[in-house]
Amino acid sequence: MKTCPRCDSSLDDEARYCVECGAPQTEDAAEELDEYVRRQAQQTGGGSGGGDNAGDDGGGSGFVPTEELTDREQLWRRGCYVAGYGTTVVALTLIPEIGAFLLVLAGIAILPPVRRLTAEPLGSPLKREVMAGLYAVLALLGVALLVLL
Incomplete structure (x- = not known):
């Protein structure tokens, strides 16, 4: 029997991963885990397939961390937050x-x-x-209803 170097739990000699903490026990298992993590990161948003590379505000399909966004994209994102929260707060006062x-x-x-x-x-x-x-259509309809009614 061997023990896990991370959590000191007992393991079978053929164990590839620790049953307690999930740590890989062989070099092959560590490489397999790294590859799995890379694939998962790409599937959940790390890989932008081409074209527009603007994450959740520029039309691309991939997620781009804020520090990698261009100034224009950061300005667009901030403007959307300001417009969205501002409109929602105003609307809630008129509920x-x-x-x-x-x-x-x-x-x-x-x-x-x-x-x-x-x-x-x-x-x-x-x-x-x-x-x-x-946003423009809903906001204009909302304002029109507020003014007319």
């Missing part, structure tokens, strides 16, 4: 009005994480232009 509900939807639609959430059911994230258009 008894019928137009406030459309403003809440507009605020939620423009938030950058919504693109990632739409990627699963739709197969790909909504484009920035679609988000902005949806």
Whole structure:
């Protein structure tokens, strides 16, 4: 019997991974785990297949950390957060009005994480232009209802 170098639990001599902590016990198991982690990272967003490389706010399919975004993309993301949260806060102050509900939807639609959430059911994230258009339509309808009613 051998013991795990990480957690000191007893292991079979043929064990590739520790049953307690999951640490790889052989060099092959460590390489296999590294390859699995790389594949998972690419599948969950590390690999941008080409074209637009803008993560969750630029139309690409891959996730790009904030530090790798261009200044324009960072400005777009920040602007979306400001517009989304600002619209939602204003709408919540007017909640008894019928137009406030459309403003809440507009605020939620423009938030950058919504693109990632739409990627699963739709197969790909909504484009920035679609988000902005949806925001504009819902916001204009909401304002119109607030003014007219």
